Amino acid sequence: MxxxxxxxxxxxxxVLLAADQGPQYRQNPTSIVTGLGQxxxxxxxxxxxxxxxxxxxxxxxxxxxxxxxxxxxDNPERxxxxxxxxxxDKAFEDTFDTDTSLSGRxxxxxxxxxxxxxxxxxxxxxxxxxxxxxxxxxxxKHEAYASVRLCNNLGDVxxxxxxxSVGAKFRGASADVAAKxxxxxxxxxxxxxxxxxxxxxxxxxx
Numbered sequence: 273m274x275x276x277x278x279x280x281x282x283x284x285x286x287v288l289l290a291a292d293q294g295p296q297y298r299q300n301p302t303s304i305v306t307g308l309g310q311x312x313x314x315x316x317x318x319x320x321x322x323x324x325x326x327x328x329x330x331x332x333x334x335x336x337x338x339x340x341x342x343x344x345x346d347n348p349e350r351x352x353x354x355x356x357x358x359x360x361d362k363a364f365e366d367t368f369d370t371d372t373s374l375s376g377r378x379x380x381x382x383x384x385x386x387x388x389x390x391x392x393x394x395x396x397x398x399x400x401x402x403x404x405x406x407x408x409x410x411x412x413k414h415e416a417y418a419s420v421r422l423c424n425n426l427g428d429v430x431x432x433x434x435x436x437s438v439g440a441k442f443r444g445a446s447a448d449v450a451a452k453x454x455x456x457x458x459x460x461x462x463x464x465x466x467x468x469x470x471x472x473x474x475x476x477x478x
Contacts, residue, residue, distance in 0.1 A: 309464035315351035335454035357420030
């Protein structure tokens with residue numbers, strides 16, 4: 273009985289130490305990012321708008337993930353920044369009218385020739401034609417927009433942008449808006465990190 277109690281006391285500090293350390297992969301929930309360059313893990317909140325806003329949210333997640341700058345998470349409690357905002361994608365018709373006209377005209381008259389030994393006369397006819405064609409072409413298009421902001425876990429806005437599109441050569445309107453957001457965020461993120469990197473490599477002056 274004494275030996276069992278002694279072994280328990282020996283193993284107790286190790287158990288307490290392991291419990292105190294906890295899982296090593298978890299982030300510090302109290303860490304607060306104050307600038308865009310500090311963001312590492314992003315949660316994209318459902319966007320305000322019509323049903324098209326949900327599809328645009330999925331496209332934004334895909335575009336942000338392709339930049340490889342952040343970890344995209346579906347758990348807002350693990351994120352150190354949340355992207356939120358509003359979006360929509362509306363369809364409309366563009367109408368083009370064309371008007372083409374063709375015309376032609378000919379003349380008519382008579383002629384006569386009189387001489388000492390000959391006499392001749394004749395005539396010619398006239399004709400005029402006209403043709404007109406009108407066409408109306410209707411083209412269905414989409415216009416998408418998104419106004420989003422990136423907030424830290426205190427609710428402070430650290431970045432924002434508004435993008436809109438009627439479609440690009442190889443992308444639809446919503447996909448183009450998502451790509452523009454990811455591109456703008458990538459440029460601003462790199463710009464935010466650049467001063468810090470320059471300060472680290474700059475020599476110290478006495």
